[in-house]
Amino acid sequence: MSYIPHTEAERQQMLDAIGTPTLDDLFEAVPASHRFPTLDLPQAMSEMDILTEMQALSEANDHAGDFAIFRGAGAYHHFVPSVVNHILLRGEFYTAYTPYQPEVSQGTLQAIYEYQSMMCQLTGMDAANASHYDGATSLAEAATVALEVGRHKRRRIILSAGIHPQYREVLKTYHQWGGLDITGDESVRSAADLADLINDQTAMVAVAYPNYFGQLEDIRLLAERTHQAGALLVVVANPIALALLKSPGELGADIVVGEGQPLGIPLSYGGPYLGFFACREDYVRRIAGRIVGETLDQDGKRAFVMTLRPREQDIRRERASSNICTKQGLMALAATVYLSVMGKNGLRHAAELCYHRAHYAADRIDDLLGYEVVRDLPFFNEFVVRCARPVAEINAVLSARGIIGGVDLTPHYPHLADHMLLCVTEMNRKSEIDALVDALREARHG
C-alpha cells in the first residue's frame, strides 16, 4: 500500500507483541463519538496516473518553457546550472533534518557555514544567519532586531516606498500589535526626503538597493543621518546586483536582507525561496534564526555546529524574540552551490548580462512611440516604462505573442497609472528583447 511496508503477517506479529487484538484498539483514548470519521477524498491513485495529472496541471500554466519572461518584481528568472539541482537531489541533504546532532550533520553544517561566508562577502557584512523564509520575512525580522537594539523605546520604523510592496505588507503583519509608528511609504520619496523623517524615536530606516523600480539610490547620506540618530539602516538587496554594485556594507548598512531566490532557485510560483539576513558583528547576538559556527571536536578536529542557541525558541520559549524554527536550509544549499559554480567571475558576468541587456532593452523601448522609460535614476536590470495604454491591455497583446510582460504598477502606486515595470535577465537573449520591442510596437495600437 503506497509507502507502508507492512505485510499482514508482520502486522499480526506486531499486534501480538503489543498485546492488542486489532489496529483499531490502539485508538481507545480518542473520544469514541469522533473516532474514525469518513474522509471524503478521491481514491488512491497509481504513480503513473499521478504523474499524468501533475503534468496536466503544470502545463495549464504560462511558464518560462513556453513564454519569454520580462517580469521580475521580486522573483527572477535566472539561469540555474545543472549542478545545483543534482546536488539538491542528494537524499543525504534533502532528507535530513535540522542539524541538531553535529556529529552526523557536518555536511549540512559546513554547507551553511560556506553559505554564511558567501553572503557576508556579497553584502559586506560580518555575519549572516542560515536564512529566513524569504526576503519579506527577513525584513520583518530585521525590524525586530532594530526594535530590540532600541530597547523597545524607539517606536518609529521608516520604510521607503521603494521597498517591494509585499515586503512592507509582511512587516506590517508581523508587527501589527507592536504599537509602532511605521511611516515613510505613504508616497515615493527620495533618500534625502526619507532622512527628514528620522527623529530620536526612530529604530530603523529601511531602503531597497536596487529599489522595487530597479533604481539605484545613493544612500550614503541617509546612512549618516540614520546613524547620527542612533537608528539602524536596513538595506533590502538583490544578491545578483551585488556582484556589480558596491556592497551595502560599504554604503553604511547595519543589516542587509533580501531575497536569495535569484541564486539558483527556480521561480516555483513564489516559493520556496530564501530570505538572506546579514548584519554587522554588533548585532549578531540579537538576530533570530539558525547560525552555524566553526569549532573543534574532542579530538581537536575542525567541526561545525549551530551556535548562539540560547537565543532560540526551543530554549528561550516565551522570552525568545522570534518563534522561527526552520530555516530555508535546502534553498541556502542551492545558493551555496550556485555561488560556487558561478564563482567570482561568473556571478559578475551574469550581473553584467542582466545590466547591459536591460539597458539595451530600455534604449530600444524608449525609441518607440507611445513608450517612455523613466530615467531619473540609474537602474540595474529592471526599469519603469510609461505606456500610452493601460498595462493590462498591452500585456494581453504580448501574451498572445508568447511574452509575459512587465508588472502593472497601478495597484500599488496609483500615481504610476499606465506604468509597467519590466525586467531583463541573462535569460533574455537579444533576439528575445527585439521580439519584445516588436510586440510593444504592435501593442501601442491594440
Added chain:
Amino acid sequence: MADTPLIYDLSVPGRSAANLPALDVPEAPLPDEFARGPLDLPEVSELQVVRHFVGLSQKNFAIDRNLYPLGSCTMKYNPKINEDAARLPGFAHLHPLTDDAGAQGAQALMFTLQSWLAEIAGFAAVSLAPAAGAQGEFAGILMIRAYHRDRGDERRTKILVPNSAHGTNPATVTMAGLHAVELPSNADGNVDLDALRAACDDTVAGMMITVPSTLGLFDENILEIIRLVHECGGLMYMDGANMNSLLGIVKPGELGFDVMHYNLHKTFSTPHGGGGPGCGAVGVNEKLVDYLPGPVIRIVDEGAQGQPPLYGQVMPMRSIGRLKSFHGNFGMHVRAYAYIRAYGGDGLRAVSQHAVLNANYVRARLHDVYTVPYDRTCAHEFVIEGHWDTAPGLHALDISKRLMDYDIHPPTNYFPLIVPEALLIEPTETEDKATLDGFIDVMRRIASEAQTEPELLREAPHHTPVRRVDEVRAAKQLMLCCRPAPDWQTVGVETAS
C-alpha cells in the same frame, strides 16, 4: 574521515565553472559611485564543486540512509515522485506574478489541496500561506487576537500553554504580543484539569495544545479541555505537529478546535531539507474564515457547464494579512498534493494506524529495559527516560551519541522538558518490521553496554565524521564566516558630499 576543505580553500585564481553566453548587446556604462571592488567568491571547476558537495553530503545522516526516529519531527520517507512533480517545468518555471488566468493549473492544485486539508482535519477553510509550522502558529494566534478585538473583547491577553508544548508555542504567543500562561501536566501526562479550571477566566484569549501531546499521548480529557476554554470565551488552537497519528482517526475541527496548523513537512511527506523549507498551512472553522492569512485560492467564476471554474487569489475580508511574499511555499504544496493523491482517504487512515502501530511495537519491546514514564498505549511516538539508577553518570545524550555508532539517528533529546533525560522516539509508518527490530536490538544492546562498558556510551560516537564538538568554544570564540567584511570605517567609507 578527513576534514573536508572549505570550498574557498579549493579556489585557484582564474578558474571558473560558469558557462554563460557572451554579451550580445552594447555595453552600458555603470556610474562609478556604484561600482564595486573585488568580490571574493570561490574560483573552482564544476567537478570540484560536485566532489565537494557530494563529499559533504556523505557526512550527513538522512532518512534515505537509515532509521531517523526523531520524535515530534515525523521523519518519514519522502517519495521520489514528489520531487519530480515539483520540478515539472510548468511548476518550477512559473512566475509568482503571472496573471491568474495564466496560472490556473497551479491555482487548481492549491485550491484542491486547501479543500483536502480542510476535509482531513474537519475545518471550514485552509490557507496555504504560512511558510512553516511556526508561521502557522503565528497566524493562528494573530487570528484569535483579531477575533476578540472585533468583538470588542480586548481584555483577553492570555494564551494557555501546557508545559509539554513545543518551544515555538510560547514564543509565538509573545510574538503576537500576548502572554503565555503555562499549565502543568498531571501524573498521566494529561493537562491538569484543576489548573486549567483555575486559569480559565475572561482574560483568556485561547489555548494552544498539541494533540496528541509531545509525550505521544492522546489527552483523555480533550473534549473537557475544549469545553472549559470555550466556556470562558477562549478559542482553541491545535498545534498539528503530531497530525501523523490522526489522519482518518479523528478530525480536530469536529472535536471543537477553532484553528490548527498542519506541517506539510511532517505529516504530508515533504522533505525537511536539512531544516526547511516547510509549509505550515492553517485550517479554521467558520468563526475565523474571514481572518485567514492571504492570499487564499477561491473559485471566482464557476464557469459554463462542462468548463472548468476560474480560480483566483483572494485576500479574506478581515485577513490578519500577508505572512510572506507571493503564495506560500508552492513547491511544498505540489509535493503534499502528490502524496495525498497516492493514498486517498483510506490510505491516509492506514498511515496513522501504522505510525501508531510502529510506535507501540517499539515501546512494547523496550519498556523492560528503559523507563517509559507514561507506559500506556501511545500515539505515533513515545518518550523514554535515557538513564538508569544502575549506571550513574550516564545521560540520554550518551545513548543518542552511541546510536550514531550503530548508524541510527538519535531520537529527540531532552524534549519534552517535563520528562527527565527524555528521549522521544517516533519511528513513522514507513519503517518495516525488520528495521524496527534492528533498532530495538541496538537499543537493548546499548542498555546492556551501559551496565558493562559505560565508557562506550560516554565516549561515543566513535565512528562519525567528527566526534563530540565543543559548543562552548563555538559560542565564545565566534567564527561565523571565513570571509568577514573589512572594517568599512577604517578602509574609509566615501561619504556623499
